[in-house]
Amino acid sequence: MEKLFLGLPLDQYIGQLLRNKFNWLLGIIFAIGIPLIIYRFIFGLGSVTHSSYDYPWGLFLSFGLFCMVPLSASGFMLGTTVEIFGRHDFEPIERLALLNGLLGYLFAVVYLLVDLGQPWRLSYPMIYAWGPAAVLFLVGWHVAIYLSVQVAEVSTSFFEWIGWPNAKKFIRKGTIGLTVSGIILSTLHQGALGALFSYAPGKIHPLWYSAEFMWIHFFVSSIPGGLCMVIAVSTIVIKTMAWRCDDTFKDNLNQLTLKLAKGAAMGLITYLVIKLIAVAHDNEWMYLATGWGAWYLLEMLAGVVLPLILFAYGIRHKLVGVVRFGAFLTIAGIILNRLNTALVVFNWKLYQEVPHLYEVIISITIFAIYIALYRFILNRLPILYAWQAQPSEVIVTAAVPVPAREQEQEIPARA
Amino acid sequence: MSKVSRRKFLAGGLAGGAAVMLAPAEKVLAAGSFSGFPDGMGVLVDLTRCVGCRSCEAACNKEQQLPAPDLPFDDLSVFDQTFHQGTQKRRPTEKAYTVVNRYRPEELDKPVYRKIQCNHCNEPACLTSCFVNAYTKTKEGAVIYDSSVCVGCRNCMIACPFNVPAYSYSEVLSPVVKKCIFCYDSRVKHGQPPACVEICPAQALTFGKRKDLLKIARMRLKKSPDKYQQEIYGEKQVGGTGWLYIAETPFEELGFDTSLQQEPIIDNVKGFLGMVPMVLAIWPALFTGFHLLATKHKDHAHDDSRVEEEKR
Numbered sequence: 001m002e003k004l005f006l007g008l009p010l011d012q013y014i015g016q017l018l019r020n021k022f023n024w025l026l027g028i029i030f031a032i033g034i035p036l037i038i039y040r041f042i043f044g045l046g047s048v049t050h051s052s053y054d055y056p057w058g059l060f061l062s063f064g065l066f067c068m069v070p071l072s073a074s075g076f077m078l079g080t081t082v083e084i085f086g087r088h089d090f091e092p093i094e095r096l097a098l099l100n101g102l103l104g105y106l107f108a109v110v111y112l113l114v115d116l117g118q119p120w121r122l123s124y125p126m127i128y129a130w131g132p133a134a135v136l137f138l139v140g141w142h143v144a145i146y147l148s149v150q151v152a153e154v155s156t157s158f159f160e161w162i163g164w165p166n167a168k169k170f171i172r173k174g175t176i177g178l179t180v181s182g183i184i185l186s187t188l189h190q191g192a193l194g195a196l197f198s199y200a201p202g203k204i205h206p207l208w209y210s211a212e213f214m215w216i217h218f219f220v221s222s223i224p225g226g227l228c229m230v231i232a233v234s235t236i237v238i239k240t241m242a243w244r245c246d247d248t249f250k251d252n253l254n255q256l257t258l259k260l261a262k263g264a265a266m267g268l269i270t271y272l273v274i275k276l277i278a279v280a281h282d283n284e285w286m287y288l289a290t291g292w293g294a295w296y297l298l299e300m301l302a303g304v305v306l307p308l309i310l311f312a313y314g315i316r317h318k319l320v321g322v323v324r325f326g327a328f329l330t331i332a333g334i335i336l337n338r339l340n341t342a343l344v345v346f347n348w349k350l351y352q353e354v355p356h357l358y359e360v361i362i363s364i365t366i367f368a369i370y371i372a373l374y375r376f377i378l379n380r381l382p383i384l385y386a387w388q389a390q391p392s393e394v395i396v397t398a399a400v401p402v403p404a405r406e407q408e409q410e411i412p413a414r415a
Numbered sequence: 416m417s418k419v420s421r422r423k424f425l426a427g428g429l430a431g432g433a434a435v436m437l438a439p440a441e442k443v444l445a446a447g448s449f450s451g452f453p454d455g456m457g458v459l460v461d462l463t464r465c466v467g468c469r470s471c472e473a474a475c476n477k478e479q480q481l482p483a484p485d486l487p488f489d490d491l492s493v494f495d496q497t498f499h500q501g502t503q504k505r506r507p508t509e510k511a512y513t514v515v516n517r518y519r520p521e522e523l524d525k526p527v528y529r530k531i532q533c534n535h536c537n538e539p540a541c542l543t544s545c546f547v548n549a550y551t552k553t554k555e556g557a558v559i560y561d562s563s564v565c566v567g568c569r570n571c572m573i574a575c576p577f578n579v580p581a582y583s584y585s586e587v588l589s590p591v592v593k594k595c596i597f598c599y600d601s602r603v604k605h606g607q608p609p610a611c612v613e614i615c616p617a618q619a620l621t622f623g624k625r626k627d628l629l630k631i632a633r634m635r636l637k638k639s640p641d642k643y644q645q646e647i648y649g650e651k652q653v654g655g656t657g658w659l660y661i662a663e664t665p666f667e668e669l670g671f672d673t674s675l676q677q678e679p680i681i682d683n684v685k686g687f688l689g690m691v692p693m694v695l696a697i698w699p700a701l702f703t704g705f706h707l708l709a710t711k712h713k714d715h716a717h718d719d720s721r722v723e724e725e726k727r
Contacts, residue, residue: 046584053506053581056569084702086710117567117582117590129547129564135684136570137546138691176706184698188691195687199544199574199680202672211683349672351499 003161006379026368033365036358037114045117048358055346055353057115059363062342064111066193067335068104069143070218073226075101075150076179076186077263083179090259092252095157095383096237097230102150103377104229105143107370114362135195142189149182160387161380187219194218197341205345207287207296208337210278220274223267225334227260228307231327233374237384244378246385254320261323264330265311272304292345299340303333455537455556456603457625457657458612459632460530462669463642464619467494467515467528471611471620475513475532478598478610482510504670507531509583509593513611520664527662529669530620532611533558533579533595534649535657540680541571541580549592555604556625556657557597565591576653576675597657625657632661654679 005013017023040048049058078097081087113119125131125140152171159168171178195215197204210217238245238253245253279285287293310326313319343353355363378384473488475481486493494517496505504516513532520527539558542550547564550571567590572580580594598609607613608622621628629650636643648666649656652675660666667673676682 042587044585044587045590046586049584051582051584053508053572054578056572056582080702084706084709086706117569117584118565118588119567121564121566124564124566125546129549131546131548133681133688134544134546134570135687136544136568138688140546176703180699180702180706183702184694187694187698191687195684196570196573198683198687199540199570201676201680201683202576202674203573212686215687351502 003380026372029365029368033361033368036362037365040114040358040362045115048362049356050353050359052353054350055343057342058353059343059355059359060111060115062339063335063363064115064366065108066338066342068108068111069193070190070222070225070334070338071229071331072101072104072108073186073190073222074098074104074230075153075226076182077223077226078230079153079179079182081263083175084183089252090256092249093230093234093256093260095154096234096378097226098150098153099157099374099377099381099383100229100233101226102147102154103370103374105147105150107366109143109147110366110369111363114366135192135199139189139192139196142185142192146182146185146189149178149185152178153182157381157383157387160382186222190222191215191219200346202349203347204341205287205292205296205348206282206284207279207292208341208345210282212281213274213278216274217271217278220267220271221334221337224264224271224307224330227264227267228327228330228334231257231260231264231324232331235324235327237378241375241378241384244384248386249384257320257323258315258318261311261315261326264327265308265315268304268308268311268330272300272308275300275304292348295340295345299333299336303330303336307333453626454554455535455552455625455657456597456623457535457556457628457659458609459621459623459628460658460660461619461621461635462527462529462660462662464617465515465528465530466617466619467491467517467526468616469493469515470614470616471530472511472513472515474610474614475595476511478601479512479596481512484511507533507579507581507594509581509585512593512595516670518669520668523664527664527669529660529671530611531577531579532658533597534577535595535597536653536679537655537657538653538679538681540574540576540653543679543681544570544574546570553599553604555597555599557599557603558657559596559599560592560594562589562591567591574680576672576680625655625659628659632659635661648673651677653677654682 008016036048045051052058074097078090078094081090082094113122116122125137126144131137152174156168156171159165159171192215194217197209198211198214201209201211234253234257238250242250279288288297307326307330310322310329314322314326343355347353469488469491472484476484476488493505494515497503498505505514507514513530515528515530518527518529535552535556535558537552539550539552541560542548542552542558546568547566549561549565551559551561553559567582569582569592571592572578572582580592582592583590597603598607602609612620612622621631623631629647632647632650636645636647642663643661644663644665646661646666648660648662648671649658654677660671662669665673
């Protein structure tokens with residue numbers, strides 16, 4: 001129980017909760033958004049969306065599924081680096097990457113549940129009605145299996161935390177198997193999300209559409225997406241909750257950020273090249289001179305080329321700040337690409353759908369729950385710090401670094 | 416025939432992949448069959464004959480027991496309705512499986528009316544994109560839908576190149592896809608024409624075997640080359656559709672998408688689907704191999720330093 005409250009007595013725990021202004025922001029979002037989510041389930045999808053027949057996938061999927069999943073590729077990227085290629089120098093950040101992957105997928109499923117017409121039938125494609133020639137069948141199966149794989153991968157931290165070393169050892173024995181299946185599943189379903197849009201030729205603007213390469217665009221862009229998400233999250237973590245990070249994490253972070261950026265830069269340059277190949281393959285150069293072309297160029301320049309320049313400069317001169325800015329920009333670029341494909345340039349011949357206000361609020365609310373859960377876990381499980389022996393004693397000292405008489409003022413806001 | 420075997424090959428390939436990892440595959444192999452499409456039925460729509468009376472809309476509403484329309488079926492003001500800042504005309508909805516729209520091509524002195532409904536594709540995109548196999552292409556040519564397995568992902572609406580399926584968003588507990596089913600249960604299964612064809616007073620709609628309808632259409636085009644565009648819309652689009660259109664003016668002036676591909680939509684994902692079993696088969700050895708190559712002279716215990724610390 002004391003682990004749950006970070007080693008603080010309940011009143012102090014609540015006290016520091018209330019002092020944290022970010023919690024007030026979350027509270028306001030929840031106060032508005034959670035009733036709306038309940039409203040959606042009582043009155044149906046039509047009550048919170050525009051019920052569009054032409055845009056059947058609104059913000060819930062275009063943001064929640066198509067953006068969250070590539071940004072959660074971090075789990076399999078770092079898992080591969082450390083476990084398969086034996087790069088143990090990445091270990092201090094591996095667990096953060098695994099957790100980022102798990103939570104991203106989990107919340108992609110949450111967004112999906114909100115969006116599905118009959119979410120209680122989610123298991124139908126698994127057990128009841130199989131449509132194996134459909135790309136979505138593959139997505140469903142793979143996300144489900146991969147989610148379990150990631151639960152297993154992250155569970156080692158959880159077993160340390162609750163003090164079950166044997167369970168942890170059992171999971172660790174299967175690490176290589178879990179990691180390899182993670183690579184397989186990620187390759188296929190990251191690609192499959194792109195292949196889903198191959199079903200809609202003519203609806204998606206030709207610059208964004210490529211029957212042959214759609215899946216590989218989505219897969220390749222998920223690599224810098226996942227890596228940059230680790231850079232971004234670690235940046236936020238080191239700025240806002242440095243108390244929870246151990247020295248190994250703090251000392252290695254700058255070095256690791258630069259190394260991750262190298263990987264992201266290689267992913268980005270590959271992505272840039274294959275995007276251009278797609279334009280050349282379908283001979284779509286003339287579209288670049290249109291308004292859509294300008295939008296496409298903006299996406300590519302701001303979301304791919306500029307981060308590449310920043311990464312090159314930042315890595316060369318070891319400027320972590322520049323690299324971090326590049327990482328945030330890359331994430332924005334990936335999000336822009338997915339929103340463009342699913343919402344903006346979708347139905348480019350028809351009209352532009354602007355999501356319903358409630359749809360926007362619910363999307364923000366689910367994202368806020370994601371952040372809150374993310375922080376809740378980071379504050380507790382040994383993700384940012386290595387677990388020590390005699391856990392209960394150590395956690396108390398780690399979590400309450402201030403003298404007792406001054407704690408009212410000085411316990412920093414944490415959770 | 417070749418198409419059927421290709422689809423089966425794909426389904427089999429995926430099933431094989433799934434079986435490697437997961438579960439018995441027999442069920443999967445039975446999925447995705449497209450029997451009987453060479454003898455499928457269809458409807459030839461001659462747009463030069465349609466007078467815009469909307470009786471097909473009324474007949475459909477009655478046959479499918481759809482809710483009463485906002486405006487009565489004899490109210491022709493619906494032709495002036497536009498949506499989304501005047502860019503869109505009416506489209507099939509959850510309350511109307513077919514609608515007729517009016518167009519005014521410049522070269523004609525009279526309007527042209529165009530009926531929209533599900534075109535009942537030979538290789539339907541909705542069917543091939545559905546992950547619970549809710550859609551079936553019957554041997555009579557109808558594309559029907561089983562609402563009892565539908566999860567509500569709405570991928571079929573993304574995939575349909577004609578933007579036909581609608582969704583009953585307002586339903587809370589049982590929202591389902593709503594689209595024309597070719598009056599399959601009540602009529603076409605028994606060899607009768609669908610309600611809209613039967614009621615059409617102008618003989619704009621002709622029900623018959625698709626291959627016969629193509630002959631009739633070609634005859635009309637040949638007989639009066641001045642009256643018709645020399646093209647049958649639906650003969651080749653997205654692998655061919657059960658409903659076929661012939662018209663006097665170019666199809667793009669009548670709201671048809673003339674940029675559609677000739678191949679079925681499923682062809683666009685075949686490259687990806689074909690790669691799936693390869694990844695499932697090759698990746699395990701490839702990456703385990705990488706692991707062995709990369710860690711030859713290093714620590715083989717996969718435990719991290721955290722564990723070593725723990726041991727100390």
